[in-house]
Amino acid sequence: MSAPLTSLDRPNSYIGRSVPRPNAKRLLAGRGRYVSDLRLPRMLHAAFLRSPHAHAKIVSINIDEARALEGVHLVATGADLAKICTPWTGTLDHFKGMTSAPQLPLPLDRVVWAGQAVVAVVAESRAIAEDALELIEVDYEDLPVVVDIDSAREAGGPLVNPGTANNTCFRSQLDNGTVDDAFAHAAHVVEEEFTFGRHTAVTLEPRAIVAEYDPSAGMLTVHHGTQTPYQFQDLYSRHYGIPEARVRVIATDIGGSFGMKLHVYHEDMAVVGLSILLGRPVKYLADRMESFVSDIHARDHRVRARMALDAKGEILAMDVVDLTAIGAFSTYPRTSVVEGNQVIRLIGAPYRFRNYRATLEVIFQNKVQTSQYRAVGHPIACAVTERLVDMAASKVGLDPFVIRAQNVIADDAYPQTSPTGYRFEALSHQACLKRLHEIMDYGSLRAEQADLRKRGVYRGIGIAAFVEITNPSPAFYGVGGARISSQDGAIVSLTPSGEVRCLISVTEQGQGTEAIISQIVADQLGLAQERVKVITGDTEVTPHGGATWACRGAGIGGETALQATRALKRNILEIAALILQEQPSALDIVDGEVVDAATRKQRLPIFEIARIAYFRSDTLPPGTQAQLTVSHHFAPQGYPFAFTNGIQGCSLEVDVETGLIKLLKHFIVEDCGRVINPMLVDEQLRGGIVQGLGAALFEECRYSETGQLMNGSLADYLVPMPMEMPDIVIAHVETPTADTELGAKGVGEAGTAAASASVLNAVNDALAPFDATISSIPITPAKVLKALKRF
Amino acid sequence: MSGFDGGLLDEADETVRIRFVVNGRKIACEVAPRETLVDCLRDRLELTGTHAGCEMGACGACLVQLDGRAVHSCLIFAVQADGAKIDTIEGLTESGLLADLQAEFHRRNALQCGFCTPGMLVNAQELLSQVAEPSREDIRDALSGNYCRCTGYEAIVDAIDSVAKERMKARSEGGGAT
Numbered sequence: 027m028s029a030p031l032t033s034l035d036r037p038n039s040y041i042g043r044s045v046p047r048p049n050a051k052r053l054l055a056g057r058g059r060y061v062s063d064l065r066l067p068r069m070l071h072a073a074f075l076r077s078p079h080a081h082a083k084i085v086s087i088n089i090d091e092a093r094a095l096e097g098v099h100l101v102a103t104g105a106d107l108a109k110i111c112t113p114w115t116g117t118l119d120h121f122k123g124m125t126s127a128p129q130l131p132l133p134l135d136r137v138v139w140a141g142q143a144v145v146a147v148v149a150e151s152r153a154i155a156e157d158a159l160e161l162i163e164v165d166y167e168d169l170p171v172v173v174d175i176d177s178a179r180e181a182g183g184p185l186v187n188p189g190t191a192n193n194t195c196f197r198s199q200l201d202n203g204t205v206d207d208a209f210a211h212a213a214h215v216v217e218e219e220f221t222f223g224r225h226t227a228v229t230l231e232p233r234a235i236v237a238e239y240d241p242s243a244g245m246l247t248v249h250h251g252t253q254t255p256y257q258f259q260d261l262y263s264r265h266y267g268i269p270e271a272r273v274r275v276i277a278t279d280i281g282g283s284f285g286m287k288l289h290v291y292h293e294d295m296a297v298v299g300l301s302i303l304l305g306r307p308v309k310y311l312a313d314r315m316e317s318f319v320s321d322i323h324a325r326d327h328r329v330r331a332r333m334a335l336d337a338k339g340e341i342l343a344m345d346v347v348d349l350t351a352i353g354a355f356s357t358y359p360r361t362s363v364v365e366g367n368q369v370i371r372l373i374g375a376p377y378r379f380r381n382y383r384a385t386l387e388v389i390f391q392n393k394v395q396t397s398q399y400r401a402v403g404h405p406i407a408c409a410v411t412e413r414l415v416d417m418a419a420s421k422v423g424l425d426p427f428v429i430r431a432q433n434v435i436a437d438d439a440y441p442q443t444s445p446t447g448y449r450f451e452a453l454s455h456q457a458c459l460k461r462l463h464e465i466m467d468y469g470s471l472r473a474e475q476a477d478l479r480k481r482g483v484y485r486g487i488g489i490a491a492f493v494e495i496t497n498p499s500p501a502f503y504g505v506g507g508a509r510i511s512s513q514d515g516a517i518v519s520l521t522p523s524g525e526v527r528c529l530i531s532v533t534e535q536g537q538g539t540e541a542i543i544s545q546i547v548a549d550q551l552g553l554a555q556e557r558v559k560v561i562t563g564d565t566e567v568t569p570h571g572g573a574t575w576a577c578r579g580a581g582i583g584g585e586t587a588l589q590a591t592r593a594l595k596r597n598i599l600e601i602a603a604l605i606l607q608e609q610p611s612a613l614d615i616v617d618g619e620v621v622d623a624a625t626r627k628q629r630l631p632i633f634e635i636a637r638i639a640y641f642r643s644d645t646l647p648p649g650t651q652a653q654l655t656v657s658h659h660f661a662p663q664g665y666p667f668a669f670t671n672g673i674q675g676c677s678l679e680v681d682v683e684t685g686l687i688k689l690l691k692h693f694i695v696e697d698c699g700r701v702i703n704p705m706l707v708d709e710q711l712r713g714g715i716v717q718g719l720g721a722a723l724f725e726e727c728r729y730s731e732t733g734q735l736m737n738g739s740l741a742d743y744l745v746p747m748p749m750e751m752p753d754i755v756i757a758h759v760e761t762p763t764a765d766t767e768l769g770a771k772g773v774g775e776a777g778t779a780a781a782s783a784s785v786l787n788a789v790n791d792a793l794a795p796f797d798a799t800i801s802s803i804p805i806t807p808a809k810v811l812k813a814l815k816r817f
Numbered sequence: 818m819s820g821f822d823g824g825l826l827d828e829a830d831e832t833v834r835i836r837f838v839v840n841g842r843k844i845a846c847e848v849a850p851r852e853t854l855v856d857c858l859r860d861r862l863e864l865t866g867t868h869a870g871c872e873m874g875a876c877g878a879c880l881v882q883l884d885g886r887a888v889h890s891c892l893i894f895a896v897q898a899d900g901a902k903i904d905t906i907e908g909l910t911e912s913g914l915l916a917d918l919q920a921e922f923h924r925r926n927a928l929q930c931g932f933c934t935p936g937m938l939v940n941a942q943e944l945l946s947q948v949a950e951p952s953r954e955d956i957r958d959a960l961s962g963n964y965c966r967c968t969g970y971e972a973i974v975d976a977i978d979s980v981a982k983e984r985m986k987a988r989s990e991g992g993g994a995t
C-alpha cells in the first residue's frame with residue numbers, strides 16, 4: 027500500500043485518471059430517474075395558492091368551493107398543518123445574537139413575501155389542484171412593505187416582524203491589528219461601494235418531492251430531489267414526531283442543485299404533512315414561476331470597502347462594511363447569515379496584510395429568503411478584494427500581476443492564519459499567478475489591447491485571485507447546534523462473485539461523485555473499476571453522513587471510501603493468507619487477483635476468496651470469521667477547513683456604443699489538491715465559471731417597489747446561454763492536503779468564486795480610457811452606458 | 818362519451834381522441850384539450866426522458882422530433898400532434914440515430930445532471946441534419962435555445978463539433994453522398 031497514488035502506470039490506478047462517468051450513459055439514453063418523473067400507486071398531486079402581497083395580514087380564507095370540487099382530496103391551511111408540524115427557527119448558536127421568527131409550513135395569519143405559499147390543495151391531478159386554487163378566496167389586509175436595504179434600516183420604518191425593535195437579523199464585527207493607524211499612515215487609500223444583485227440557482231429541474239406516509243407502518247418515505255437526504259431524514263422525523271428509523275429519504279437523480287436544494291422549503295414540509303393527513307403519496311413539483319418566487323435567492327449585498335497601501339504598493343489594511351438583506355426569515359437549518367459571514371472572513375484572503383476590520387449587518391426584508399447557493403459569499407469577497415487591488419495598482423502605477431505578486435502570501439510561508447481567523451494549511455498563489463500569466467499569454471494580450479484601442483475597440487483584461495472553503499469540519503454547522511454532519515460513512519463489501527459494492531453517504535448531482543468513489547475504491551483495492559458498484563442517496567441503505575455540499579464529496583467522501591477500502595483489503599488479505607499459508611503482508615491485490623507482493627505473481631482470484639468465505643467457510647481454519655463487509659466512518663480532523671486557491675483571468679470586449687459586453691476567453695489556474703479525475707474537475711470548473719459569468723453579466727431577481735418579483739420566468743430572467751459563453755482555458759497546480767491520505771480538497775465552487783470578479787476587473791480595464799468605473803454586479807449594458815455617461 | 822351522466826362532467830373532463838406514431842408505434846389516446854404534448858408524453862405515455870424545464874419554450878429541455886424536425890413539446894398541445902410522427906429520446910436511442918452523439922457526450926462528459934441532455938441531443942441532431950459542417954460559433958448559436966446550468970457548455974460544443982467532423986468524414990468516405 028506504499029505505491030504512490032499518482033502513479034498511473036500500474037494496473038487499477040484510477041486516481042488521477044480521466045475516466046468517463048459510468049452512470050452518465052443512463053442519462054444520455056433518457057433513462058434518468060428524477061423525482062419529477064416519479065409516479066406511485068394512489069399518488070395525489072399538490073398545488074399551492076400563493077400570496078400576491080409582499081406583506082399582508084390574512085383576514086380570512088374561504089376554501090369551501092375548492093373543497094367541493096370533484097377530484098379534490100384535501101385543502102389545507104396553515105392551521106391544519108400547524109397541528110401536526112412543530113415550527114422551525116433558522117438560527118445557529120455560534121452566530122451570537124441572531125434572531126429569526128419561527129416558521130411553519132403555511133402561515134397562520136400573516137404573509138411576508140409575494141409568492142409565499144398560503145393554502146395547499148391536494149387532488150387527483152395537478153390540473154385539478156390548480157383549478158381548485160382558483161376557487162379559494164383569501165382576504166388580505168396590506169401591511170407596510172420593507173423592500174430595499176435602506177428603508178429596512180431606517181429607524182421607525184416599517185418592520186418585517188411587527189413587535190420587534192428593528193429589522194436586524196444579525197450583526198458581527200471583526201477587528202484585528204491597528205486599522206485606524208494603518209489608514210492614517212498610508213501612502214495610498216482606495217475606496218469603493220459595491221452592490222451585488224440577488225440571483226438564484228435556476229436548476230433545470232425545479233424542486234420536486236413525493237412524500238408517502240403509511241399510517242399502518244407509521245413509516246414516512248420521501249423521494250426528494252436534494253443533496254442532503256440525512257439532514258431531511260432528521261428534520262422530518264423531529265418536526266413531525268416520527269421516529270428517525272421510520273423516516274426514509276431517497277434522493278435519486280436530481281436535475282441540478284448547487285446548494286439550492288438543501289434548504290427547508292415551506293412547500294416541501296407541507297407536502298410531508300399533507301401525505302400524513304391523507305395517508306397517501308403526495309407529489310409536488312414546483313413549476314418555473316414558483317421556483318423563482320420560492321427557491322432561495324443568493325447574494326444581495328452592499329459592501330463599502332477601503333484598502334490602505336504604502337508607497338510601494340504593499341497592502342497595509344482593509345476596512346469593510348457588508349450590508350446584506352436576506353428576506354423575511356433566515357433559512358433553516360443552515361441560516362441566511364453564512365454568506366455574509368463568509369464575505370467578511372474571505373475578504374483579503376490571498377494577501378499578507380494583518381490589519382483588518384469588518385462589520386456585517388444582516389437585515390430582514392419582505393422578499394423570499396436568501397441562503398447558501400454555490401460559492402456562498404466567495405464571489406462577493408473576491409470581487410471586493412480584487413477590484414480594490416486593481417484600483418490600488420492603477421493608483422500606485424503597477425501592473426495587476428505585479429501588485430498581486432508583491433502582496434500574496436508566499437507559497438513557502440504556510441501555514442498561516444488570516445486576520446479574519448481562517449487557518450490556511452498550504453496555498454499556492456505564487457505558482458498560480460505565474461501559471462496564469464503563461465496561459466493567458468499576458469504580454470500579447472496587452473499588446474493586442476493597446477493596438478485595438480487605437481482603432482476604437484475597447485478590450486479589457488481582468489484577473490482575480492481567490493481562496494475557496496472546502497471540506498468543512500463541525501466548525502461550520504455542528505458547533506452551532508445544527509444536526510448537519512461533517513463526517514461521512516461507507517459500507518464496502520466484497521460480493522460472493524468477487525465484486526465490490528460501496529454504499530456511501532455522499533450524494534450525486536451529476537458532478538461525478540459515484541464515478542470518483544468507484545475510482546478510489548477500485549484503485550485502493552486493486553480491481554477493475556467496472557467491478558465496483560457505488561450506491562448513494564438512500565437513508566435506508568447508506569450510513570449517516572453529511573452528503574454533498576461545500577465541496578466535501580471528494581475530500582471527505584473520497585477519504586471515507588479510501589479508508590473503508592483499505593480496511594476491506596486488509597480483511598481480504600487476511601483470509602487469503604490463511605488459504606495460501608502466507609503472511610498477509612507478503613500479499614497484495616492486483617486486478618482482482620491476490621498476488622505475491624514482491625513478485626506480483628498471481629496466487630488466487632478474489633472471487634475465490636469470496637466463494638470460500640461465503641459458501642465453504644468449513645474449509646477455513648477453525649475460529650476464522652471472514653469479514654468481507656466493512657463499515658467505516660471518517661470525520662475530518664486537523665484543519666477546520668481545507669482551503670483551496672486559484673486565480674482566474676478574463677478577456678472581453680465592451681461595445682461603448684451599446685454597452686454590450688462580449689466575453690472572449692476565460693482562464694483559470696486552480697489548486698484543489700489531489701485531482702482524482704481531471705476531466706470531472708475541469709467540468710466542475712467550467713460549470714462553476716459559467717454560473718459566475720451569469721451572475722456577472724445577466725442574472726438578477728428584480729423587484730418592484732411593492733416587493734413583487736418583476737422577472738420571475740425563464741423568458742425574463744437571463745441565464746447564460748451557449749452563444750454568450752466563452753471557451754475556458756484551465757491549468758492546475760496540485761498542493762494536496764496532508765490532513766488525509768487521499769489529499770483531495772474540493773473544487774465545485776472555485777469557478778463561481780472569482781468569475782464575476784475577473785469580469786468586473788476586465789470591464790473596468792476596458793473602460794479605463796474613459797475614466798468610467800463600475801462597481802455593481804450584474805454589469806448590464808445600461809450600467810455600462812451610465813458609467814460612460816451615455817445613458 | 819356515452820355511458821356517463823353528462824351532468825357529472827364539466828369542461829375539464831372533456832377529452833379528445835388523438836392518434837399518432839410515437840417512437841415507431843401507433844398510439845391512440847384520450848387527451849384533454851389543454852394538455853401539452855410534453856405532459857402527454859411524460860404522464861400518459863410514461864416517456865419521461867423528455868423533460869420540462871420552463872414550459873414556455875425558453876429552455877429546450879422538452880425538445881422532441883415531430884415529423885423529423887425538432888419541436889418544443891411544451892409549446893404544442895397534444896391534440897396538435899394528432900396524425901404526426903413523434904420521436905423522443907427513448908425512440909431515438911433505440912433506433913441508434915443518436916448513438917455517435919451519445920458516445921461522444923459520454924466520452925467528453927458533456928453532461929452533469931443530465932436534465933438538459935435529451936433536449937441537447939435532439940437539437941444537436943437537428944443542427945447536424947441541417948448544417949453539414951458547422952463552426953463552433955454555429956454550434957453555440959444553434960444551442961442558444963438549450964439551457965444547461967451544469968456544464969458551462971464547452972464540452973457539449975466540443976462533442977457536437979467532433980461528431981460533425983466524424984459524420985463529414987464518414988460521408989466523404991461513403992462516396993460524397995449528401
Ligand code: FES
Nearest residue numbers: 870872874877891
Ligand atoms: S420546457 Fe419546453 S422549452 Fe422549456
Ligand code: FES
Nearest residue numbers: 929931933965967
Ligand atoms: S447537465 Fe444539468 S442542466 Fe445540463
